[in-house]
Amino acid sequence: MGMVLPPLSALRAFVAVARLGSIVAASEELHVTHGAVSHQLRSLEEYLGVSLVNRKGRRVSLTEEGRIYAYQIRQALDNVSSVSERLRRRGRAQLLRVSVLPSFATHWLTPRLGDWMRHHPDLSLGLDASMAFVDFDVDGPDCAIRFGHGEWPGLHSQRLMGDSLLLVAAPRLFPDGTPSLERALSAAALQASESWETWLSGMTGELPPLRQPALEFTDSTPMLEAARQGLGVALTRRSIADQWLRAGELVLASEREVAHTSSYFLVWPHRSHGSPRLASFQAWLRRQAEAFERALSARPDPPYSA
Structure with a gap:
């Protein structure tokens, strides 16, 4: 025996009305007219021979049969959507x-x-x-x-x-080409997510007081651009700065490089x-x-x- 199903468009309209509680809202979601949604509801009720909604002017509410049917159809459509999405992903296997x-x-x-x-x-x-x-x-x-x-x-x-922490800056901050810890720590600090305390840990001797970051960033890319423009020294990871160091866009502001945790x-x-x-x-x-x-x-x- 062949499978007998109501029109999918009528089911979609009914589920939208049941979920949103409004023909107007359902029509806006489905991008059709109010009359089209009302027509789909009536055609579904005629097909089933059961009243699914109570109509009072522009307001609608589900009958008991409509409430149960909406729950069951919503589950069925969710299953269809899930199975179809899995198959669609498999079709894009490359x-x-x-x-x-x-x-x-x-x-x-x-x-x-x-x-x-x-x-x-x-x-x-x-x-x-x-x-x-x-x-x-x-x-x-x-x-x-x-x-x-x-x-x-x-x-x-x-x-x-793994990765490592290092300080980088624009070449013009070190015109003699020699990294200097004292000069690096006296420059404006640029920071994204890395810890200056981690980079400084294990050092001995008297150090200049650690400055508060002059500029803070949520991502390293704009921070490195700020460093490239000479706005200060940036604490970053070798993996992020390596390309610009090789290209000469940035230089090491200190010889100290610490393995990241x-x-x-x-x-x-x-x-x-x-x-x-x-x-x-x-x-x-x-x-x-x-x-x-x-x-x-x-x-x-x-x-x-x-």
Whole structure:
């Protein structure tokens, strides 16, 4: 026996009226006229042979049958929507959505994406650059690159690499080309999320008093731009500043570089576990991270633990 179903448009109109309690509100949500919604309600009632709503002028309320039916239909439509979304994602199987901090995406990940594209021409990345702490169930990315200690309950994670803290500034702040701790600490302080106390920890001898940050930022990218313009010295991570240091846009304001207490991790929910797309990105990302760490440790003055 074939499946007999009422028109989907009539069900959508009914569920919208039941949820919003108003034909006017339902018509605005569905982008149709009030008359079209009323017609859909009547056609559904005629199809079922049951009154679903009580009408009093422009006001409507659900009958007892309508209330039960609305609950059941809403559940059914939610199931259809969920199944369809899963299938739609499977149809876009060549896209891997990655959540990442804007500063890390701009200064570390993006400069390396040319290599990714050369080796994985058939696999696209969707980068969600945001300061927000991603909720995998709500926001829907396949994985995220996070900076922390590796403790995220309910998620899989793999350590990628460590990092270090350092001070950077515009070259014109040190015209002789020699970093100076005294000069660095006397300049205007630029700060995003890093701790000056961590960078200073373990130092001996008398130091100039630590100045309050002259400028504070929520992300490292505008902070580094402020440093590049000569507004002060910026406390940042090697991974974020490395490109500008290599290009000569910034210079070390002090020779002191301290190993960071946090590391970068690739994090993913259980639904992504075993995904071939994720496995390809994970392997590539790990190779890039290992190369970065090797370059960091091969320097003549590698950072040391605070």
